Amino acid sequence: MTTGYAFPDLTHLFAPRSMAVIGASEKEHSIGNHAMKNIMEFSDFKGKLYPVNPKQDNVMGLTCFPDVASLPEPVDVILVVIPAKFVREAVEQAGEMGVKFAVILTSGFSEADDWGRAEEAKLVEISQRTGIRIYGPNCPGLVNFNMPLGMSFSPAYRNDIAPGSIALATQGGGLGRNMVQHKDRGVGFTNWASTGNECDLQVADFIHHMAGDPEVKVIGCLIEGFKDGPRFAAACLRAAEMGKPVVGLKVGRSEYGAKAAASHTASITGSAEVNATVFRDLGVIEVDDLDELVDVAQLLARKLPTGDEKIAIFASSGGAASLCADNVGTGGLELATFTPETTQRLADGLPDYAAIGNPVDTTSISISHPDAYRDALLATATDANVGLVLAPLPMDYGNYSVINGESLIAVQAQTDVPIVPIWMSERQGDGYHTLAEGGLTPMRSLRNMRKALRRWIDYGSWLASRDASWRPAVIDAGAGAVDTLTRTLTEIEGKRELAAAGIPAAAPELATTAREAEEIAARMGGPLAMKIVSGQITHKSDAGGVKLNVDVDNSGVIHSEIIANVKSKHPDATLDGVLIEPMAPHGGVEAFVGVARDPVFGHVMTFGLGGIYVEMFQDVTRTMLPVTKAKALQMVNQLKSAKLLTGYRGQPPRDLDALAGLVVKVSDYVAAQSDRVEELDINPVWVGAEGEGVMALDAVIVVKA
Amino acid sequence: MTTGYAFPDLTHLFAPRSMAVIGASEKEHSIGNHAMKNIMEFSDFKGKLYPVNPKQDNVMGLTCFPDVASLPEPVDVILVVIPAKFVREAVEQAGEMGVKFAVILTSGFSEADDWGRAEEAKLVEISQRTGIRIYGPNCPGLVNFNMPLGMSFSPAYRNDIAPGSIALATQGGGLGRNMVQHKDRGVGFTNWASTGNECDLQVADFIHHMAGDPEVKVIGCLIEGFKDGPRFAAACLRAAEMGKPVVGLKVGRSEYGAKAAASHTASITGSAEVNATVFRDLGVIEVDDLDELVDVAQLLARKLPTGDEKIAIFASSGGAASLCADNVGTGGLELATFTPETTQRLADGLPDYAAIGNPVDTTSISISHPDAYRDALLATATDANVGLVLAPLPMDYGNYSVINGESLIAVQAQTDVPIVPIWMSERQGDGYHTLAEGGLTPMRSLRNMRKALRRWIDYGSWLASRDASWRPAVIDAGAGAVDTLTRTLTEIEGKRELAAAGIPAAAPELATTAREAEEIAARMGGPLAMKIVSGQITHKSDAGGVKLNVDVDNSGVIHSEIIANVKSKHPDATLDGVLIEPMAPHGGVEAFVGVARDPVFGHVMTFGLGGIYVEMFQDVTRTMLPVTKAKALQMVNQLKSAKLLTGYRGQPPRDLDALAGLVVKVSDYVAAQSDRVEELDINPVWVGAEGEGVMALDAVIVVKA
Structure with a gap:
C-alpha cells in the first residue's frame, strides 16, 4: 500500500561498511576523541574507519586525512563533530564524492540564529544536489545497540548499550537517553535515532526503516513537532502493514508544552486533539510519559496482544493483591476466571489460609516453600483463561526477594503467557536486579502497570478491528496550505453543494421580495423556516432574522417583518433576501x-x-x-x-x-x-x-x- | 470541636518507658530473637526492657521472666510474639496488672478461622474489662523512627529506619513497608502504625494521635476497610484543626457497585464514591497509588501550599523543559510569569542560546558553568511570582549529574520556595543519591510530579476555603444501622413531609373516585398532573398510570382512564387511587x-x-x-x-x-x-x-x- 512513497534506504546508515569521523582527535576529553573512542573501544564496528583532521597525522593508531576530499573511498557515513562554520565544506565534499550519509552532531544551525538557518538551508541544497542524506544537525548521534555501534560523542553511551528489539526514533536527545537508560530495568533496544533539526532525514523516515528491520519488534517515537504529516502517516501505515506496533509520545499536548516545544524545535506542534486522532487512526499508541512509552513498548516486545486478554494476579501479600486488583478494575481490565482444574491445583498446592481465587495470595510460602509457589504460579499462568499474569511485589525483602524473583523467572521459562512483576518498592534491591536481568522487566508501580496494560490490550483490539484497506487521504493528497484567502458560501450555495454531493439537505430558496416569498412558500407547502441572508450578519436570530414554523399564508408578511427587523438592527448591512425552506420534521x-x-x-x-x-x-x-x-x-x-x-x-x-x-x-x-x-x-x-x-x-x- | 470524642492517649505506645517482649528468645533467626535484636541492637530504646519466656533464664544478657504476671512492674507495652493459643493468657495477665498496651504481632485470629475469631473476641473483652489497649493482632508491628524504636520481628526493619516528619497509619503491612522504603529517595517518617486486625485500636486512633504529635507534619494513611466511619471522620477533623494534612489511599475503589440499590440515587452512590466524598469533605487528600501518597506527603512536609502557587520550570534540556511544561499544562497547573528583574538577571547570566522565559532552558551550562547555573536558579526561585520550582533531569549523566544535584541543593538552602527535582531516568545513579541525601526528594517521573503537584495545590485551595465551623453530622449521630425493615412513603405522604419541613413541594391530593377527582381538580384549578398511587407499581408511565396537562373539566374521565389502564396491565395490584396536583410551571x-x-x-x-x-x-x-x-x-x-x-x-x-x-x-x-x-x-x-x-x-x- 505504501509503495510509491519515497522513503530512503537507511540500512547503511545504521550499519555502515565504512565511516569517517570528521574532527577526530587524539586529545583526551575532546569531542572528537570521545567520538573515536565510542567507535573504536565501545563498539563492534568491523568496517573501515577514517579519522579526518587537518591538524593531526594519526588518531588512535589510524592514519588521519586532512579533509573529506582526501578520503580514499566514498564512505557510507561521515560523522561530523567539527564547529558549525566548517560543516558545510565537509558535507559538500562528501556529497560530491558520493558519500551516502552525513551524521552531523554539531550545533549552531537553525536552532541558534540567522546565520545557522541560512547555513542549514545550504546543507539542504547540497543534499538535494548531490544525493547525500543528512542526519541532524544539532543531535546527539545515532546508536545501533545490536552491533553495537555508537555514532556519538556522549560519554554516557558506553554505559547505555542495551541490545534488544525496541527501536527508538526521538526528536529530543536527552529524552531519548532517558528511555535507553531503562536498560537498568532489563529493557533492550535495536537502535536509537535522535534526529535533531531534521534538515533532511526525519522521524518518519526512521519509523519506515524500523518497520522493515527484522530485528525490530516495536517502534517507540517521541515527537516534538511534525515536519511532514503525510510522511509520518505513510510511515506509520507501513509499520502497521509490517505488524510493528508504534508507541508515540507527542510533546505539546498542552498550550505550555506546545509553546515550549515550538521554541525548542522550530517545527509545528499541531493541535493536541488532531494529533491524538491521527495517532489513533494510524494505530500509534499514544502515551503520556516516557516511562509509559517504555512500559508499553516492552510489553509489546514480549508479546503481541489479541485484545481479549484476561488477567491473573499472583501475589504473596494480601494488601498488594487487593491494591493490584483495584488497579485492574479502575483500568477497565478484566480478571480471569480460573478453570476448575486450576482451582483444584491451587487448592491442593497452597495452604488453607491462602487465597486461591483471582487474585491468588500465596501468603509467605513464596519464601518458605518456593516449590509450591512455583507450582501454583505455573498452574495460574497456564490456565486457559489467563492471558497475562501480574505479580505485585510490595517491598524489597533482601534475599527473599531474590528467591521470589528467581521463581518468577523459572516459571516464565515454561510458558509464553507474560508474567509481569510489579516492583512496587522505591528500593532497587537485588530482587529487582534479578528480575531485570532475567528478562522479566519489572513495572515500577501499579499505576504504571495499569496504564501500560490498558494500552497493550487496546492495541490488540485495534489490530483485531483494523481495516487493512484504509489509507489516509492525506498521504496522497497532502495536507494542503491553509493560509490562502477564503470565502464562506451562503447557506443556499452550501446546501446546494451538499445536495449535489448526495447529502440529504434542506433545499432552500431565496426570496428577495415578499411576493417571491409567497410564490416559493406556495410551491414548498408549510410549515416553513425563514432566515435572513446577508454576508454581514452572523447572529441571525439575535437580529430578528429567523422565523420558524411559518404558515404558507403568512410568508409574505413574515418576509417583510424579517427585513424590517434586520434593517432596524443593522441599518448598513447588505441584505440578499430571505431564505425559505421546509421546517425539519419534529422529534429528531x-x-x-x-x-x-x-x-x-x-x-x-x-x-x-x-x-x-x-x-x-x-x-x-x-x-x-x-x-x-x-x-x-x-x-x-x-x-x-x-x-x-x-x-x-x-x-x-x-x-x-x-x-x-x-x-x-x-x-x-x-x-x-x-x-x-x-x-x-x-x-x-x-x-x-x-x-x-x-x-x-x-x-x-x-x-x- | 472534636473534644468529647474518646480517643486514647497513645504517647506511651510510641514511646514506652518500659516494655516486655513476650516470647523473647536467644535462638538465632527465631521470631523472638529478631524482635529482641530489633529493640536492643537497632533501636535507641532507653527504658526498661524485660524478656518473657518460661524456657529461658536470660535473653541477650537480660534476666528472663517466666510469664507476664511475674514482671516486676506494669510496663507500658508488652510486645507479643508467641503462638496464638498462648496470647490470651498473656494479655489477660497484663491487663490485670495494669499494663497500658499490648502490641500483638501473632497471626491466627479473626483473619484465620472460627477459633481465631472467638479468641479475638475474648481479647476485646479483656481490653474492655481491664483497660489494656490492644494493637493488632496479626500485624507487622509498630515503629517509632525518630527514637528509633522498632517493635517488630521483621529483618527488614534495620534497613528501613528513616527518621522524618511523615507519620504513617496503614492497614496493610507490606504496603506500609513499601512506603517506608521511600527512605531511599530521602523520605523520612516519624512513625508507622500498621494496625492489623484492629480488634481494638484502629487507624482513626492513630490519625488522631499523630495530629497532636509535634514531630508530625503530615499523616499518610492506607485504608483497606473502615471499622468505624464516625471515628475516622472525627480523627480527620482533628487533623484539620491541628493543621496536619492527611493523605489517604483507599483500597477497594473498584469493588463497589455490588450494592445495587432499588432507587436511582443509591445505585450511583456506591461506596467508592462515598469514600471519595468523605475524603474530600474532610480534607483528606485521596491518592491513587502508594508512590503518589509518598510524593504528596513529602511535598506537604516540605511546605504547606496556599493553593495559589505558580510554577517555574528550570531545565538544562529543551526536550525535558517542553515535556515538563506539557505536564504542568495537562495537570491544570499554572506557569509563573517572571518579573522584569528576574528576566534581566537570566538574560545577563545565561548564554544567548538559552531560553530565559518560563520554562528556563540553561542548556549545558549546568555542567560547564555551575556558578551561572546556580545564579539563574536562585533568580528563578526567588522571583516573587514563583511558588515552586521544578527541575526536570532527563537522564543519569554520571558525575555531571552529581554536580547538577549539588547546585540544586545549594540554592535550596537559600530559599524556602521548594525546588523539586524530577529524576526521570530509571537509573538511580550518584546524582540521584546526592539529591535524596540532600533533602530534595527527587520525583520519579513527570507523571508522578503532575499528579502530586496537583494534589498539593488543591490542598492549599481546600485549606483556604475550609469552613472551620463545619462538623459532619455522622460524628455525633453515628452512621445508623441500614439492615432494618423499611417502608416507602407514598408520594402524597412524602410530599407532605417535605412541605412540613419547609421544602417547596407540590401539594398533591388523592382521589379514590372520579367524582373526588373532579372535586379536587375544581379546587386546585388546571392544568393538572394525575398519577396512579399503588405500592405495587413502580413504573407508573409504562402502566398508563400518568397523565399530564389535564384540564379541570376532564379530570373525572382521566381518573377512570388511568384506573382502567393500570387494571388492564396489572390486574392484581392494589390501587389506592389517583394523585392529583398542579402541573409544574413550564421552562424550568x-x-x-x-x-x-x-x-x-x-x-x-x-x-x-x-x-x-x-x-x-x-x-x-x-x-x-x-x-x-x-x-x-x-x-x-x-x-x-x-x-x-x-x-x-x-x-x-x-x-x-x-x-x-x-x-x-x-x-x-x-x-x-x-x-x-x-x-x-x-x-x-x-x-x-x-x-x-x-x-x-x-x-x-x-x-x-
Missing part, C-alpha cells in the same frame, strides 16, 4: 459533522451531538478522512451520548444507517474537493428515527477564494 | 437531590441534573451532611453542567438561591430524622428562573418501618 436528535483542515495532517472530521454535549462535556470524536461506513458507525459508539442515537429511555433508535451514509458522503465530498474546501460545518444534522432518514439543516462551507 | 431546569445512608459514613447527599446528565456523563456531586448554603452553591459549580443552572446560551440564570435553600432544608430534614430516614430521592426538582423559586415534583422517601 440533532448531530453535527464538521471538517477542518489541519496544517500538518490535512482534513480532519469532528462528529458529535450538538449544543451542551459539545460545550459542557466535550463529547465529540474525530477522524482522518476518508471515513468508511463502518468507521462512521464506530464514531457514533465512541460518543458518551451514543445512547441518544442508539435508543434511550423508550426513545426509538435513530436512523444510524442514514446518518453513517451522510457522514461517508461528507467525507467523499471533501476528499473530492480536497484543495478547495477549507472548512465545513453541518450543524445541526437532523437525525430521524429508524427509516426516517437524516437531513442537513444548516451548513457553513468555507472554500478557497 | 430539572435537578435532583438524593440522600442515602452509607453503612460506614451515614447519610450522604447526591446532587445533579437529572436524566442524561447522570446516566451518560455521571455528572453528579456528593457531600456529607450537614449542607450549608455555601456548600450547596459550591455543589452547583462542581457540576460539569453547571451552566444549565447559572445561565446558558441566552437562557436565564436559574433560581440558585431557592435551589440552595431547598438543598439545605433537605439536609436539615434528614438530620432531624437521622435515625428514621433511610433514603430520599427528590427527582425532579423543578428549578425556575431567578426569583421563580423551585419545587420538588416527585419524591421517594424510605423510612424505617
Whole structure:
C-alpha cells in the first residue's frame, strides 16, 4: 500500500561498511576523541574507519586525512563533530564524492540564529544536489545497540548499550537517553535515532526503516513537532502493514508544552486533539510519559496482544493483591476466571489460609516453600483463561526477594503467557536486579502497570478491528496550505453543494421580495423556516432574522417583518433576501459533522451531538478522512451520548444507517474537493428515527477564494 | 470541636518507658530473637526492657521472666510474639496488672478461622474489662523512627529506619513497608502504625494521635476497610484543626457497585464514591497509588501550599523543559510569569542560546558553568511570582549529574520556595543519591510530579476555603444501622413531609373516585398532573398510570382512564387511587437531590441534573451532611453542567438561591430524622428562573418501618 512513497534506504546508515569521523582527535576529553573512542573501544564496528583532521597525522593508531576530499573511498557515513562554520565544506565534499550519509552532531544551525538557518538551508541544497542524506544537525548521534555501534560523542553511551528489539526514533536527545537508560530495568533496544533539526532525514523516515528491520519488534517515537504529516502517516501505515506496533509520545499536548516545544524545535506542534486522532487512526499508541512509552513498548516486545486478554494476579501479600486488583478494575481490565482444574491445583498446592481465587495470595510460602509457589504460579499462568499474569511485589525483602524473583523467572521459562512483576518498592534491591536481568522487566508501580496494560490490550483490539484497506487521504493528497484567502458560501450555495454531493439537505430558496416569498412558500407547502441572508450578519436570530414554523399564508408578511427587523438592527448591512425552506420534521436528535483542515495532517472530521454535549462535556470524536461506513458507525459508539442515537429511555433508535451514509458522503465530498474546501460545518444534522432518514439543516462551507 | 470524642492517649505506645517482649528468645533467626535484636541492637530504646519466656533464664544478657504476671512492674507495652493459643493468657495477665498496651504481632485470629475469631473476641473483652489497649493482632508491628524504636520481628526493619516528619497509619503491612522504603529517595517518617486486625485500636486512633504529635507534619494513611466511619471522620477533623494534612489511599475503589440499590440515587452512590466524598469533605487528600501518597506527603512536609502557587520550570534540556511544561499544562497547573528583574538577571547570566522565559532552558551550562547555573536558579526561585520550582533531569549523566544535584541543593538552602527535582531516568545513579541525601526528594517521573503537584495545590485551595465551623453530622449521630425493615412513603405522604419541613413541594391530593377527582381538580384549578398511587407499581408511565396537562373539566374521565389502564396491565395490584396536583410551571431546569445512608459514613447527599446528565456523563456531586448554603452553591459549580443552572446560551440564570435553600432544608430534614430516614430521592426538582423559586415534583422517601 505504501509503495510509491519515497522513503530512503537507511540500512547503511545504521550499519555502515565504512565511516569517517570528521574532527577526530587524539586529545583526551575532546569531542572528537570521545567520538573515536565510542567507535573504536565501545563498539563492534568491523568496517573501515577514517579519522579526518587537518591538524593531526594519526588518531588512535589510524592514519588521519586532512579533509573529506582526501578520503580514499566514498564512505557510507561521515560523522561530523567539527564547529558549525566548517560543516558545510565537509558535507559538500562528501556529497560530491558520493558519500551516502552525513551524521552531523554539531550545533549552531537553525536552532541558534540567522546565520545557522541560512547555513542549514545550504546543507539542504547540497543534499538535494548531490544525493547525500543528512542526519541532524544539532543531535546527539545515532546508536545501533545490536552491533553495537555508537555514532556519538556522549560519554554516557558506553554505559547505555542495551541490545534488544525496541527501536527508538526521538526528536529530543536527552529524552531519548532517558528511555535507553531503562536498560537498568532489563529493557533492550535495536537502535536509537535522535534526529535533531531534521534538515533532511526525519522521524518518519526512521519509523519506515524500523518497520522493515527484522530485528525490530516495536517502534517507540517521541515527537516534538511534525515536519511532514503525510510522511509520518505513510510511515506509520507501513509499520502497521509490517505488524510493528508504534508507541508515540507527542510533546505539546498542552498550550505550555506546545509553546515550549515550538521554541525548542522550530517545527509545528499541531493541535493536541488532531494529533491524538491521527495517532489513533494510524494505530500509534499514544502515551503520556516516557516511562509509559517504555512500559508499553516492552510489553509489546514480549508479546503481541489479541485484545481479549484476561488477567491473573499472583501475589504473596494480601494488601498488594487487593491494591493490584483495584488497579485492574479502575483500568477497565478484566480478571480471569480460573478453570476448575486450576482451582483444584491451587487448592491442593497452597495452604488453607491462602487465597486461591483471582487474585491468588500465596501468603509467605513464596519464601518458605518456593516449590509450591512455583507450582501454583505455573498452574495460574497456564490456565486457559489467563492471558497475562501480574505479580505485585510490595517491598524489597533482601534475599527473599531474590528467591521470589528467581521463581518468577523459572516459571516464565515454561510458558509464553507474560508474567509481569510489579516492583512496587522505591528500593532497587537485588530482587529487582534479578528480575531485570532475567528478562522479566519489572513495572515500577501499579499505576504504571495499569496504564501500560490498558494500552497493550487496546492495541490488540485495534489490530483485531483494523481495516487493512484504509489509507489516509492525506498521504496522497497532502495536507494542503491553509493560509490562502477564503470565502464562506451562503447557506443556499452550501446546501446546494451538499445536495449535489448526495447529502440529504434542506433545499432552500431565496426570496428577495415578499411576493417571491409567497410564490416559493406556495410551491414548498408549510410549515416553513425563514432566515435572513446577508454576508454581514452572523447572529441571525439575535437580529430578528429567523422565523420558524411559518404558515404558507403568512410568508409574505413574515418576509417583510424579517427585513424590517434586520434593517432596524443593522441599518448598513447588505441584505440578499430571505431564505425559505421546509421546517425539519419534529422529534429528531440533532448531530453535527464538521471538517477542518489541519496544517500538518490535512482534513480532519469532528462528529458529535450538538449544543451542551459539545460545550459542557466535550463529547465529540474525530477522524482522518476518508471515513468508511463502518468507521462512521464506530464514531457514533465512541460518543458518551451514543445512547441518544442508539435508543434511550423508550426513545426509538435513530436512523444510524442514514446518518453513517451522510457522514461517508461528507467525507467523499471533501476528499473530492480536497484543495478547495477549507472548512465545513453541518450543524445541526437532523437525525430521524429508524427509516426516517437524516437531513442537513444548516451548513457553513468555507472554500478557497 | 472534636473534644468529647474518646480517643486514647497513645504517647506511651510510641514511646514506652518500659516494655516486655513476650516470647523473647536467644535462638538465632527465631521470631523472638529478631524482635529482641530489633529493640536492643537497632533501636535507641532507653527504658526498661524485660524478656518473657518460661524456657529461658536470660535473653541477650537480660534476666528472663517466666510469664507476664511475674514482671516486676506494669510496663507500658508488652510486645507479643508467641503462638496464638498462648496470647490470651498473656494479655489477660497484663491487663490485670495494669499494663497500658499490648502490641500483638501473632497471626491466627479473626483473619484465620472460627477459633481465631472467638479468641479475638475474648481479647476485646479483656481490653474492655481491664483497660489494656490492644494493637493488632496479626500485624507487622509498630515503629517509632525518630527514637528509633522498632517493635517488630521483621529483618527488614534495620534497613528501613528513616527518621522524618511523615507519620504513617496503614492497614496493610507490606504496603506500609513499601512506603517506608521511600527512605531511599530521602523520605523520612516519624512513625508507622500498621494496625492489623484492629480488634481494638484502629487507624482513626492513630490519625488522631499523630495530629497532636509535634514531630508530625503530615499523616499518610492506607485504608483497606473502615471499622468505624464516625471515628475516622472525627480523627480527620482533628487533623484539620491541628493543621496536619492527611493523605489517604483507599483500597477497594473498584469493588463497589455490588450494592445495587432499588432507587436511582443509591445505585450511583456506591461506596467508592462515598469514600471519595468523605475524603474530600474532610480534607483528606485521596491518592491513587502508594508512590503518589509518598510524593504528596513529602511535598506537604516540605511546605504547606496556599493553593495559589505558580510554577517555574528550570531545565538544562529543551526536550525535558517542553515535556515538563506539557505536564504542568495537562495537570491544570499554572506557569509563573517572571518579573522584569528576574528576566534581566537570566538574560545577563545565561548564554544567548538559552531560553530565559518560563520554562528556563540553561542548556549545558549546568555542567560547564555551575556558578551561572546556580545564579539563574536562585533568580528563578526567588522571583516573587514563583511558588515552586521544578527541575526536570532527563537522564543519569554520571558525575555531571552529581554536580547538577549539588547546585540544586545549594540554592535550596537559600530559599524556602521548594525546588523539586524530577529524576526521570530509571537509573538511580550518584546524582540521584546526592539529591535524596540532600533533602530534595527527587520525583520519579513527570507523571508522578503532575499528579502530586496537583494534589498539593488543591490542598492549599481546600485549606483556604475550609469552613472551620463545619462538623459532619455522622460524628455525633453515628452512621445508623441500614439492615432494618423499611417502608416507602407514598408520594402524597412524602410530599407532605417535605412541605412540613419547609421544602417547596407540590401539594398533591388523592382521589379514590372520579367524582373526588373532579372535586379536587375544581379546587386546585388546571392544568393538572394525575398519577396512579399503588405500592405495587413502580413504573407508573409504562402502566398508563400518568397523565399530564389535564384540564379541570376532564379530570373525572382521566381518573377512570388511568384506573382502567393500570387494571388492564396489572390486574392484581392494589390501587389506592389517583394523585392529583398542579402541573409544574413550564421552562424550568430539572435537578435532583438524593440522600442515602452509607453503612460506614451515614447519610450522604447526591446532587445533579437529572436524566442524561447522570446516566451518560455521571455528572453528579456528593457531600456529607450537614449542607450549608455555601456548600450547596459550591455543589452547583462542581457540576460539569453547571451552566444549565447559572445561565446558558441566552437562557436565564436559574433560581440558585431557592435551589440552595431547598438543598439545605433537605439536609436539615434528614438530620432531624437521622435515625428514621433511610433514603430520599427528590427527582425532579423543578428549578425556575431567578426569583421563580423551585419545587420538588416527585419524591421517594424510605423510612424505617
